[in-house]
Amino acid sequence: GLCSSLLDLAPDVLEPGGTFLCKTWAGSQSxxxxxxxxxxxxxxxxxxxxxxxxxxxxxxxxxxxxxxGKDFAED
Incomplete structure (x- = not known):
């Protein structure tokens, strides 16, 4: 979806400490x-x-x- 595509761009556009906000709908994709x-x-x-x-x-x-480059989910 659109939010996932935007997240793919994060390494190119977000600085460390940056913020991400995206509208989605409740469900398995979210x-x-x-x-x-x-x-x-x-x-x-x-x-x-x-x-x-x-x-x-x-x-x-x-x-x-x-x-x-950090993956908190694996810590």
Whole structure:
């Protein structure tokens, strides 16, 4: 998906300590994406804006403290 493609660009565009934010929808793809984010960023979380309808599956994945070449998931 689009978020996964954007994450593929992270090594080319993000500086160490950078932030990644992407809108996606709750489900298996968002879980896989969150796992990838956990491997490249120190902090990750799913954020649902107050303006979003409660029944909506939309969610924003927020990842901070990008670490180029680091895989936290394997630590």
């Amino acid at each position: 879980l896989a994406l969150r796992k990838r984010l956990t491997g490249q960023f120190q902090n990750t979380r799913a954020v649902k804006p107050r303006a979003s309808r409660k029944e909506s599956a939309e969610v924003y994945l927020l990842a901070t403290q990008y670490q180029r």
